[in-house]
Amino acid sequence: MALQQRHRILSHFPNIAYNIVAIGASAGGQKPIIQILSAIPADFPAAIIIVQHMNPVYPSRLAHILSRHTALRVEQAKSGEIVRPGTIYTYVPNQHLVVGANGQLSLLESPKMNFVRPSVDKLFMSVGLNYRMRAIAVVLSGFGRDGALGVMAIKKYGGMTIAQDESTSEYFDMPKAAIDTGKVDFVLTPEAIAKSLCSLVMTELVA
Template identity: 35%
Template structure:
């Protein structure tokens, strides 16, 4: 089984968590990553500039109809839901907020789970609401791998706790352990397929 995508969801404290998670990933990282951070609708491009300075992956806002590609961290643009279509492209939506959020983690995770099924890793990081727990459950139901930041060490514990209450999570890890676990999972899946 080969992993084909990683999805990340985070809210309060999430920028630092994403930087920590992605800091040691190589520029040619073999699996595309899509992330929802709960951004204010007026968030500027400074966020993308900052992340591009801090990590080696190419960081950009996902665009409608854009093909998912490796070596990139795609961020849901402010005030748009981000979905993954069957043809492995992104779509953007201005449908009503979900869990008071647009973009919503659940929206991305549920669409990604339906496309990638057991070939996806879903990660919930720090946050102060419950968005993402239902999407993570969908990933688990479709056979994907689920990781949640340890609520005891997360900057905000509510989102990790909600995910753990909703899903029998595969791994609960401190933020600085998650990258190593992801690399280990990818290496293990690569060995099994070669």
């Protein structure tokens, strides 16, 4: 049954090595997010899901902001929506964002993790579990350790992990915590992250 579910969530994606890119950020994260997404072409065939720690009192304008900087379709995540190729999904304030076994997004009001909601760890863990070796996790600038456990989960299931380098991070806490797990594959600038994502994702699998 698990194999059938996994086949179902992958079936609407093209025959590429990675289907999902999960990006986690906090303080200082918006600039590298924009730098990465503005360098990704319109024919990028994976889905991108973004969680960033922001003040829960205010509505998120991230989808609106990113739509001015990327050629990809941008939507704020909605519960029940099926993750689609070439689409960026942004977080909803004060709700965890996860992906289920059927490729369906869920917004949860469950307890905070790492003192935050949404939690990068929550997103990464769900993506790792359900997309396994077809998942990429990216940890960008931010305070705290959120994302470190998620990076370990991504690697446990065979996915790829990337962290922003110290020289370009406004706050290096989150990337450093991820790197310190020993489970980060690449430590890169935002520009290099964009190039790496394109190289990794836009490679067709041999039938």
